[in-house]
Amino acid sequence: MKQLKSLVIAVVLFIGAQASAQTKVAHIDVQALMTSMPDMKTAQEQLKKIQETYDKDYKNMVTEYQTKLQKYEQESATAGDALNETRSKEMQDMGARIQQFQQTAQKELGQKELDLIKPIMEKAQAAVKKVAKAKGINYVLDSTTGSGVIVADGPDLLADVKKELGF
Template sequence: MMKQFRTFLIAAVALFGFQTMSAQTKVAHVDTNDIMTKMPAVLDAQNQLKKLSDTYTAEYKTMVDEYQAKIKKYDAEAATVTDAVNQTRQSEMQDMGRRIGEYQETAQKDLQKKEADLMKPITEKVKASIQKVGKAKGFNYVLNAGDLLLADGTDITADVKKDLGF
């Protein structure tokens, strides 16, 4: 019984190997990093993100400058005011510091969400173009050249760029 199973297994492996060799697989590669760094829509998205980031950075700097000015003022006046006033000011500064931290977190999350919203349709468009070009050229697989250690074969990056219009 074991000998028959072993014979069957060897025959199955041999048959599978012959079928795999007879069906030629066509593989191409594409450099998505090259496409994404030069694509006009990506450059526009990056400009939008930079403007938004600059807005958040300016607002954050204003908040921090105000915070530092109040600390300086309160430190200078600390000896001349009552303990109750100093405690109120300390509480106010802690609250202001917390709000600055929350603003920074919110701004960072907003930037990440905006980036995802801007990039999703672009990446979907690139993926669709890669699939379209790959099928049109008869490839079974298209690999990302950035993930390969050896990219020996057909490079369809230029064809995908052409399909995307740049």
């Protein structure tokens, strides 16, 4: 832990020394930029609709499972062993299908999120690069909370990048 602190301090001092040697450093809160982009809001709405569809299908499957389970439990005393065994196997298969559906839905939703967000991130990065180049900035640090930037006294490019993106 002490080594990490020493490394961070050394990096900050190095960046500070480089900044004083005509190297310009700026920062931007990438998370704030991304969440304020209209494209991101549209992507989040699409993801929400997909999530709602998956949730509805999942709930229907679980309801069907519970209904059959309750019916089979009520009839188990009067049904024969062979029928009870068949029903038990059916319920196990149905439970496995529900689990498989849930896993597939999560995987597909995650992939859809990546597919929707990747072009938005690329658009934001291109705008940051363009603004930094126009302002003569050599380095742009991500000042999102928790990103590791300790001091962010340099210019903040958020407003300029938003302007570049047209919002």
